[in-house]
Amino acid sequence: MLTHQAFRLTPLRLLFMAKLPSFQFYPGDWMKDPALRACSLAARGLYMDMLCAFFESPDRGISPYPAGKLEAKAWAKVVGHRADYVKKLVAELELNRVLSRRPGDRRLYSRRMVREELERKKARDRQRKHRGSVTPGVTHLSQPSSSSSSSSSSSSSSNPITDRVAAAVNGETEKLAAAAFTEIGFESPFGRPNFQAIYVTHFIEAKKAGSWITQAMEATIQECQRLNIGIPPQFYEAKHDVEVRENASIKRSPL
Numbered sequence: 001m002l003t004h005q006a007f008r009l010t011p012l013r014l015l016f017m018a019k020l021p022s023f024q025f026y027p028g029d030w031m032k033d034p035a036l037r038a039c040s041l042a043a044r045g046l047y048m049d050m051l052c053a054f055f056e057s058p059d060r061g062i063s064p065y066p067a068g069k070l071e072a073k074a075w076a077k078v079v080g081h082r083a084d085y086v087k088k089l090v091a092e093l094e095l096n097r098v099l100s101r102r103p104g105d106r107r108l109y110s111r112r113m114v115r116e117e118l119e120r121k122k123a124r125d126r127q128r129k130h131r132g133s134v135t136p137g138v139t140h141l142s143q144p145s146s147s148s149s150s151s152s153s154s155s156s157s158s159n160p161i162t163d164r165v166a167a168a169v170n171g172e173t174e175k176l177a178a179a180a181f182t183e184i185g186f187e188s189p190f191g192r193p194n195f196q197a198i199y200v201t202h203f204i205e206a207k208k209a210g211s212w213i214t215q216a217m218e219a220t221i222q223e224c225q226r227l228n229i230g231i232p233p234q235f236y237e238a239k240h241d242v243e244v245r246e247n248a249s250i251k252r253s254p255l
Contacts, residue, residue: 023055035096043089047098049079054110061113067106176204183213184238191232198223214243
């Protein structure tokens, strides 16, 4: 049975899965972008099918079909329409700069999808580099009580999740760890130590990379779900508030 959390899946699942099942879609961007609104209903419908094909392409975000005489025929087979009509619609999308062509081979591509794929690859590389530099024996962000500590199986065992903070929380980044919860509207950390450690690690990585805080929060949600770690309800509420704040601070280009 699908839970409400299942509808929060985003492309950041690439950090934990081999294949992405979906891509983010912003209805507000789709409905308000002037370039897209300048296109006909048919062109916008074709564009949506093309985005899906771009997403499934071996080079994500880039057309799987080469430019040239056979390009329109290839897209015509995808959407089930005449090649001459499809060619006209593609030209309309290009004219309004909804679609672009890659320099060199002239393949069509989605600027946004290519940009987001590049960010995912950078995030994945950072994750691999970070995991390779983790050292054991790091103190938890939230220390358990003395009674719970004494009941642990052994003092030499370490928690592989909270230990991940080792490579991130040191020197100046301690300030980022303290700011992780403040930046999403809370005066102090909440939730269990494992959850805190995962969020703070992603928060620090996002800050270093100049990424959105919502990306860190989504990565936290995905990892906690994968590891069956409880996520406090207020974290979901905070994510929604942060998304509204970030969306208001920029004017994004359409998908």
